Amino acid sequence: MQLLGFLTPRTTRVQGFTLVELLVCLGMLGIISSFAIPSWQRLQELSRVEATRDQLMNDLQTARVRALQRGEILQLTRLRDCMRLTSADNDWSCGWQLVVKTSQTALHTSQVQTPLQVTFAKSDPLDISPRGDLGTVGDRWVIKSRQRTLSVANVVCLSSASRLRWQSGESCS
Known part of the structure; x- marks a missing residue:
């Protein structure tokens, strides 16, 4: 049977991408990555700072409870x-x-696993009274990134009645 010209099946070959198309896509991917990588690094560093801050706050609350339970003065060093x-x-x-x-006698130890800078407002250890009172008003820890370009920091503050709070930045206001 003879087929008409417009009904003839065409055999097309799939050749894939040309080199120019591939290079254009790789160039666009590189440009997008150059914008995304700094944001990703900042997000990761913020996550590290927040995890260390949360660990410190949990350990301070645990120290209060343990001082109450034991009925003696404890220290966070x-x-x-x-x-x-x-x-x-x-x-x-x-x-x-x-x-x-x-x-x-050591009761609990927490190590900072990531390279962060953690500083306490005083050079002395923090005393926890047998009633669970933490230090004095104005005591604070600053937790910040060691990378100057990222400038990620949180501060844990002790306020009146030994209340803990945190905020972004390096000072309690």
Whole structure:
């Protein structure tokens, strides 16, 4: 049977992308990535700062409860055994430890796993009274990124009646 010209099946070959199309797509992908990567890095650093802040706040609340349960003075002290530590007495970048003040028996230890800068307002450890009172008004920890370009920071503040609160930035207002 003879087919008419417009009903003849055409055999088309699929060739894929040309080199120019591929290079244009890769160029566009590179441009989009150059805008997205800094935002992604900031988001990851913010997540690290917030996780450390939450750990500190949870440990402070736990310290209050343990002081009430034990009926003795506890201390939250800084850890000193990591590579990120500076010589400053208020550098808590390694982490912190809850100890009994009289015997220095360790009750709980929290290490900071990410390279963040954690500083306490004082060079002395934080005392937790047998009634669960935390330090004094104005005590604060600043948790911030070590990367100057990202400038991500949170502060944990002690206010009256040993209430804990946090906010973005490096100061309690």
